[in-house]
Amino acid sequence: MQQSYRDSEVSIHPKPPVVWGHSFLATLEGLGVCVCGEQRLLLRAESLPAATRAAAAQALSACTAERQLFQGFAASTKPDKELQAIQEGIATAAYDILCPAVLACNSVQDLSDIRDTLLLEMAAVQSSNEDSAALLQKLYQLVMGLGAWLLQQIYPPVLHALQLVLLLQQQRIGESSSEGVSPAAAAAAAAAAAAAGTAAAAAADPFDAACSDVLAACLSSLDAAAKAVAAAKLPLLPLLLHAPAATPTTVEVTLMVSLFLIKNLIFLHDVLSSYESRFIKKERQIDFPGQQQQQQQQQQQQEQQQQEEQQQQEGESAAAQNLLLHRLQQQQQQQQQQEQQQEQQQEEFQNHNKSV
Structure with a gap:
């Protein structure tokens, strides 16, 4: 069916229009050539973010060309199953090409640039009028996988740097303390505290632990950097460049590690904020199965409470009715006893009159 409408398109137009003249995207063989071109583009590219953007744009243009071809043949703006299958095939091929290349990258800067590029391409696809839902x-899906990979690349170095900052701070506090605590003891205490924090973070939810550690790292690194800049009275990095054999001081190491943390925490903030916004959006717009169960349980509890209240009210009303019936019976018995006493008195009075 797919080849037939393409053949009929060629027979109707012996001389192809200009819009299709320079493109093989109108045929399945042309799509294969497009996929091979994307692969060569990624292999030969010097900049992976630029190649990723070009590959995504090429996939979008392929989807657009297929849509235009289908509209020209079918003379209808409504998508068909064949067009949807072709666009899904293009999107899947683009994902299969981009995903291994992106996940093989270890550069944090390149991964961040690729993520920003894909977000821009997604915004362009959303703003376009073409039907590119599959792409x-x-x-x-690629952006979410890239975000997870970027988090794995950034989080361990930041955690180690944070532990180093804590060790240096504990060492500096131990050296300046009046109690004379040894630097080794302070370092051991800091290492134990860092290990305990890491274990607690591992036991908790990974997303919550990551957010908590990032917040703590931000506060610690900014505080350490401010103290280091205020305490340093000499140029730090130029001094190390001119005198590489010189041993850096604790202040210098703390400042360099803090700057490293601040740089990487910017990337972490972007990644975690995207996850957080996605979770908040889902929580506000989509009902999780757990939330549905909770709502059902709450409704059941409310219904049970209402039933218990109704039963209690019915029980109270029944008790009140029983009490009224008991009182009425007692009154009737009393009246009967009074009537019997009156009858006895009358009989005695009559008997007395007869005897007289």
Whole structure:
């Protein structure tokens, strides 16, 4: 069916229009050539972010060309199953090409640039009028995988740097303390505290632990950098460049580690904020199964409470009715006893009159 409408398109137009003249995207063989071109583009590219953007743009243009071809043949703006299958194939091929290349990258800067590039491409796809839902879904899937990989690349070095900052701070506090605590003891205490914090973070939820550690790292690194800049009375990095054999002081090492933390925490903030916004959006717009169960349980509890209240009210009303019936019975018995006493008195009075 797919080849037939393409053949009929060629027979209707013996001389192809200009819009299709320089493109093989109108045929399945042309799509294969497009996929091979994307692979060569990624292999030969000097800049992976630029190649990723070009590959995503090429996939979008392929989806657009297929849509235009289908509209020209079918004379209808409504998508068909064949067009949807072709666009899904293009999006899947683009994802299969981009995903291994992106996940093989270890550069934090390149990964961050690729993520920003894909977000821009997703915004372009959303703002376009073409039906590119399949490509948008695959790009979103690639962005989420890239964010997870970027988090794995950044988080361990930042955690180690944070532990180093804590050790240096404990060492500096131990050296300046009046109690004379040894630097080795301070370093051991800091290492134990860092290990305990790491174990607690591992036991907790990974997302919550990452957010907590990032917040603590931000506060610690900014505080350490401010103290180091205020305490340093000499140029730090130029001095190390001119005198590489010189041993850096604790202040210098703390400042350099803090600057490293601040740089990487910017990337971490972007990644975690995207995850957080995604979770908040889902929580506000989409009902999780757990939330549905909780709502059902709450509704059941409310219904049970209402039933218990109704039963209690019915029980109270029944008790009140029983009490009224008991009182009425007692009154009737008393009246009967009074009537019997009156009858006895009358009989005695009559008997007395007869005897007289």
